[in-house]
Amino acid sequence: MLPRFWPVVVLLVVPTICAGSRSNSAGPARRISLAENEKKIWRIPARDSQFDDVLHADARSRCEDTQPPEALATPNPLLPAAKDGTKVKVSFIIGIDGRVHSPLILESAGPRGDRNVLRTVRFWRYRPATCNGVPTETEGKIEFSSR
DSSP, X not given: OHHHHHHHHHHHHHHHHHHHHHHTSOSSOOOOOHHXXXXXXXXXXXXXXXXXOOOHHHHSOOOSSEEOOEEEEOOOOOOOOOTTOOEEEEEEEEOTTSXXXXXXXXXXXXXXXXXXXXXXXXXXXXXXXXXXXXXXXXXXXXXXXXO
């Protein structure tokens, strides 16, 4: 008998449960004005007021003792022979590990010459530059020519 009456039971029980959940709410919803909502959204976080501005000159670290990078292994790349003298300029970063990072061709000698230069420069090794005895990254630029 129960299987026949279950739709009726559902129709009687569900509205009762829904009505009960509405009566448990804390009361009518209070409307919040737009100005109050904006104050909540745009309030300044408390942590911003804990820090004072630092003058730019004081913000920079000072290096009294600097040492430039020292080349350990820098073989020359093979450039294609040309009558007019091929030139390739390359810029790169010498990392704190002494390896070359981010080599970039500044003046090109064609795809083959550029590829040879980049391949060679990536394997160069340096003793990194230091600032007060601490290894630091440095930028290097070099020009190769086939003369």
